[in-house]
Amino acid sequence: MLFFSYFKDLVGQEVTVELKNDLAIRGTLHSVDQYLNIKLENTKVVDQDKYPHMLSVRNCFIRGSVVRYVQLPKDGVDVDLLHDAARREARGG
């Protein structure tokens, strides 16, 4: 639940999602769910010459399980809140 809350706070920010098949998609985080499925808006593939598949796609839904990384804005979220939540989660979970 921790990261679900984290991503909910991040809605509206621009992120780059790197998938397990090496495709990287930059876009605005529109929504997220408990499985960390991600909906991105205004998407642009990072290496468009290498991956022309999604040239005309502007919005997409990404299944959480295919995500390898999400590159985040450095000033994303309140770090202290997250820190405390992480300690609690790791112990209680």
Next chain:
Amino acid sequence: MSGEEDATVREPLDLIRLSLDERIYVKLRSDRELRGKLHQAFDQHLNMILGDVEETITTVEIDDETYEEIVRTTKRTIDYLFVRGDGVILVAPPLRTALG
């Protein structure tokens, strides 16, 4: 309420909890390794957020004629990264080269 923390290590995840805000080494699937600061967050799936990350990707090419193995590493740095736990193999303090 703040400040009171259980410092007892009971289970493997507690070991990682001790590394919060420290630099760590993470081995991932697909011959990738990360070195970064375990920023604030991780969970029981080993999803985590790392800061100032260096990613190393190792590839081995075999020369057709000599059958020689060429090991290549590609590195890149990322400021702030969420890593999905299902790709994580192991988490450790950064490996130190032997200095004597």
